[in-house]
Amino acid sequence: MNNYYFAGSYGDSLFLANRKTPLLLSTITPDYNSIKLDTIRLDNYKYDFVSVTINVLYPYFSVSDGKVPVIFEGKFPTLMACETGINRLYFSRFYMIEPQKYVFKTMLVKTKESELGILNTAKKEYQIFPDVLQKKTDGVFDTDGDMAIDHHNKKIIYTHFYLNEMITADFNFHNIQRNRTIDSLSHIAIETKTLKNGQQKLLRSPSVINKAQTLYDNKFYNVSNIRGRDESPEVYRNNFIIDVYNNQTKQYLYSFYIRNHDKDKIRGILCTKHYFYVLSGNKISRYTFK
Numbered sequence: 700m701n702n703y704y705f706a707g708s709y710g711d712s713l714f715l716a717n718r719k720t721p722l723l724l725s726t727i728t729p730d731y732n733s734i735k736l737d738t739i740r741l742d743n744y745k746y747d748f749v750s751v752t753i754n755v756l757y758p759y760f761s762v763s764d765g766k767v768p769v770i771f772e773g774k775f776p777t778l779m780a781c782e783t784g785i786n787r788l789y790f791s792r793f794y795m796i797e798p799q800k801y802v803f804k805t806m807l808v809k810t811k812e813s814e815l816g817i818l819n820t821a822k823k824e825y826q827i828f829p830d831v832l833q834k835k836t837d838g839v840f841d842t843d844g845d846m847a848i849d850h851h852n853k854k855i856i857y858t859h860f861y862l863n864e865m866i867t868a869d870f871n872f873h874n875i876q877r878n879r880t881i882d883s884l885s886h887i888a889i890e891t892k893t894l895k896n897g898q899q900k901l902l903r904s905p906s907v908i909n910k911a912q913t914l915y916d917n918k919f920y921n922v923s924n925i926r927g928r929d930e931s932p933e934v935y936r937n938n939f940i941i942d943v944y945n946n947q948t949k950q951y952l953y954s955f956y957i958r959n960h961d962k963d964k965i966r967g968i969l970c971t972k973h974y975f976y977v978l979s980g981n982k983i984s985r986y987t988f989k
Contacts, residue, residue: 701981704967707755711971714755715983721751722762724778729973731985741771742781754795756850765790765803770820772799783820794848796870802846802855812838815857817871828872831857847912847919849946858909858921865919865949878949881942882908882925915970918952919944922965927954939965939977957986 702718703725711729726735739753739762749766758775768789771780791813792804799821806813813832818825832842844859857866863882868875894900910922921942926935938956945952959965963980970976975986 701966703978703983704752705969705976705978706753707757707760708969708971709755709757711973713969713971713976713983714753714757716753718750721748721753724753724755724760727983737778739773740779742779743771752793754793754801756795756798759795759798761795761801763790763793765793765805770801770818772820784823785818785820788818788825792846794846796848796850796853796855800870802848802870804846806839810838813842815872831866831868831872831875844909845912847914849914851916852946856912856914856919858912860907860909863908865944867949876949880909880921880923880944881951882923910965911968913968913970914946915972917946918970919946919949920968920970920975922968923954936962939979941968957984 700717700719703715704718706714706716706724708714713727715725715727717723722739724737724739726737741762746764746767746769748764751762751764754761754763760773760775760780762771762780763769766789768786770783770785772783773780788805790803790805794802796802799819801818803816803818804813805816807827812834814827814829815831816825816827835841841861842859843861844857847856847858849856853870855868855870863880865878865880866875867878907924910924912922913920921944923940923942926932927940937959939959940954940956942954943952944950957977959979961980965977965979967978968976973988975988977984
């Protein structure tokens, strides 16, 4: 199936979840010979779920749906997740940064713009940080992107889809730093149309610059979707291009290629101590660092 995503890792073991079977959690151990399947149970099934996401920060995990919205939390080895009582916070991105603490992306009703925030489910409170994502045109598509979490150094790294910018901050969105990726596109034209319900719609889909990210130890890995100046069209078509940065300074270090034999779209990458994993098409591939 091509609906899997990385839910987390523990050591060199992976946790995979699936959009079509939202409460099934697959564990792949480092021997890579078998898949362990577990079914997460909820203490409340009354919701009409739309887009369920599992987050694992071992031994803690969460089950959330930002369109309902609702958040459940659990702790291994039990597979039971209990409702937190947070049911008024809508979000499109949601990652556990510490037990009972999350970073999320939401759209404010008043401004119709995307913002980042921190949620504490133990205190049942959240805070929005409006100065992190800087609007250039519409405040939705021009700030669109995804996050990678550096749990060791307690950092959040937000990477734009359509701009060559990375934003780094601590777990309280202090000490915000803005760095550029090596791609030359610092600005891209985004054409939108306002619908009758007030939502913004893209008239023309811009090219994605930064496709997926992961980090481990002192390295930040970014899947670049832009052909390099010295790359031939053939090399670009037949490979995924991974740009590597120093995780502390965000200084570019080097790039490497991963062969894309079937011309699949890459959906996720994840780095552990010994391995580099790639989700593309209906495959998961494991690479060993030499």
